[in-house]
Amino acid sequence: MVHxxxxxxxxxxxxxxxxxxxxxxxxAYDMIEMFEDHTWEEIVNELLEKxxxxxxxxxxxxxxxxxxxxxxxxxxxxFTKDTYEDMAGTFKERSGNVIKALCLHVAHSCNLNxxxxxxxxxxYHGDRALMSFEVGKRALDxxxxxxxxxxxxxxxxxxxxxxxxxxxxxxxVAYARSIEKDKHKNFRFTLTTNGxxxxxxxxxxxxxxxxxVVLSLDGRKEVxxxxxxxxxxxxxxxxxxxxxxxxxxxxxxxxYYMRGTFTHFNPDFTxxxxxxxxxxxxxxxxxxxxxxxxxxxxxxxxxxxIVKEQYEILAKDMIRRKKEGKPITFYHYMLDLEGGPCIYKxxxxxxxxxxxxxxxxxxxxxxxxxxxxxxxYKLGDVFNGVSNxxxxxxxxxxxxYSRKECRDCWAKMYCSGGCAANAFHASGSIKGIYxxxxxxxxxxxxxxxxxxxxxxxxx
Amino acid sequence: xxxxxxLKTRNLCESAKKGGCGECQTSCQSACKTSCGxxxxxxxxVAK
Ligand code: SF4
Ligand code: SF4
Numbered sequence: 001m002v003h004x005x006x007x008x009x010x011x012x013x014x015x016x017x018x019x020x021x022x023x024x025x026x027x028a029y030d031m032i033e034m035f036e037d038h039t040w041e042e043i044v045n046e047l048l049e050k051x052x053x054x055x056x057x058x059x060x061x062x063x064x065x066x067x068x069x070x071x072x073x074x075x076x077x078x079f080t081k082d083t084y085e086d087m088a089g090t091f092k093e094r095s096g097n098v099i100k101a102l103c104l105h106v107a108h109s110c111n112l113n114x115x116x117x118x119x120x121x122x123x124y125h126g127d128r129a130l131m132s133f134e135v136g137k138r139a140l141d142x143x144x145x146x147x148x149x150x151x152x153x154x155x156x157x158x159x160x161x162x163x164x165x166x167x168x169x170x171x172x173v174a175y176a177r178s179i180e181k182d183k184h185k186n187f188r189f190t191l192t193t194n195g196x197x198x199x200x201x202x203x204x205x206x207x208x209x210x211x212x213v214v215l216s217l218d219g220r221k222e223v224x225x226x227x228x229x230x231x232x233x234x235x236x237x238x239x240x241x242x243x244x245x246x247x248x249x250x251x252x253x254x255x256y257y258m259r260g261t262f263t264h265f266n267p268d269f270t271x272x273x274x275x276x277x278x279x280x281x282x283x284x285x286x287x288x289x290x291x292x293x294x295x296x297x298x299x300x301x302x303x304x305x306i307v308k309e310q311y312e313i314l315a316k317d318m319i320r321r322k323k324e325g326k327p328i329t330f331y332h333y334m335l336d337l338e339g340g341p342c343i344y345k346x347x348x349x350x351x352x353x354x355x356x357x358x359x360x361x362x363x364x365x366x367x368x369x370x371x372x373x374x375x376x377y378k379l380g381d382v383f384n385g386v387s388n389x390x391x392x393x394x395x396x397x398x399x400x401y402s403r404k405e406c407r408d409c410w411a412k413m414y415c416s417g418g419c420a421a422n423a424f425h426a427s428g429s430i431k432g433i434y435x436x437x438x439x440x441x442x443x444x445x446x447x448x449x450x451x452x453x454x455x456x457x458x459x
Numbered sequence: 460x461x462x463x464x465x466l467k468t469r470n471l472c473e474s475a476k477k478g479g480c481g482e483c484q485t486s487c488q489s490a491c492k493t494s495c496g497x498x499x500x501x502x503x504x505v506a507k
Binding site for chain 1: 482503
């Protein structure tokens with residue numbers, strides 16, 4: 001499957017199934033477009049006519065190009081057939097019921113009152129609650145017991161606001177560290193926080209124990225303070241920005257992300273990304289809001305078009321910043337072309353409900369953080385394990401080939417079939433599709449690839 | 460090649476041979492929490 005596009009002055013040809021990326025000139029671009037369903041004569045006649053004003057486009061020259069294309073095809077770098085479908089289910093089958101990542105909802109409670117919150121102010125449509133040490137400990141044991149031969153186990157402290165239950169977070173990390181050696185496991189912790197409760201104690205702990213921290217900041221003050229307000233309605237920007245800065249400065253190069261949400265009110269979100277860069281943060285992530293079509297924050301069809309342009313603006317500006325020696329990282333533009341994931345990982349889906357699950361404060365298991373609170377999606381609990389096997393099997397079947405829309409899509413090696421939660425919220429079924437999400441995803445990958453092409457050209 | 464430049468990439472067909480150990484980070488864990496992108500994950504296969 002070949003995807004061709006022009007962006008920022010580059011002609012890019014992506015051979016989706018081999019992962020090969022080619023940067024080509026106009027002539028080769030047209031030739032590749034015609035190659036599979038035209039004869040050599042048709043190609044040469046059309047291209048000689050189209051480029052008749054250019055003396056570098058001759059029949060001999062076109063033939064050379066034709067041979068190059070053929071060579072790429074024969075070496076498996078172009079027009080590679082999609083032969084992976086049969087493999088798509090095998091990774092999860094082989095993994096059996098292995099679980100390797102948990103999102104611990106240590107606090108269904110929040111000290112902010114952000115109206116767009118998909119967790120409805122941290123309560124997930126339920127009551128306020130904090131996870132006890134006993135439930136958390138049981139969750140960690142459950143993870144170890146179910147992790148099979150996997151060494152790397154990921155645990156995210158999530159909420160609501162996890163720092164509202166900081167003591168338990170500390171106890172759980174200490175407990176995990178006390179067992180990991182004997183169990184031959186390597187715990188990797190992350191913390192997602194709104195920053196309100198960050199103090200020296202938190203900074204020291206996070207920088208020692210968390211392999212990643214996700215800091216919620218929406219960008220410009222007026223944007224951030226529109227939604228991220230306390231219960232008195234007061235914006236939180238002024239309180240948290242200095243705390244975030246202090247934490248990041250002390251982090252000594254360890255992973256972090258400034259993570260913002262953009263909505264219908266700021267589809268021009270690159271200005272928020274740039275604002276974060278101006279504040280001195282370099283690891284940035286900005287996500288479209290997750291919501292129902294009727295919510296006032298939800299992106300409209302017009303917004304989606306604006307957002308797509310914004311992604312281009314962002315990519316171009318990041319190229320400029322890098323050249324000037326002041327690079328920033330945008331989460332969705334990180335694309336490791338040589339060290340990235342294998343084909344199994346690429347086509348097996350996100351792991352929702354199989355290798356990854358979310359745990360509520362009282363120990364219930366859900367397929368992921370975005371399903372928490374949807375009663376019919378409860379998988380079981382950490383005390384008795386997964387009881388809803390039919391539901392687990394349904395999630396096991398989610399992969400890059402399980403939706404008909406994905407089958408013919410060039411981007412499936414990058415999105416792995418997309419987000420089941422987005423699909424569920426948009427279509428009512430995890431087997432559905434969230435079109436605008438796909439559109440934005442594809443745009444992001446196009447931009448990310450273009451940035452690599454640009455760098456390659458400069459070398 | 461005169462009109463075509465090819466970037467260095469991991470060959471996906473080849474990756475099928477030794478891949479699938481499952482040690483890499485779960486896609487949505489930690490950073491974005493609202494979408495699935497696998498391409499930015501790092502491979503952590505020690506036997507690769
Ligand atoms: S660590 Fe590498 S080989 Fe193993 S599943 Fe992940 S991407 Fe594939
Ligand atoms: S379903 Fe979506 S939100 Fe849930 S883990 Fe997968 S990508 Fe993440």
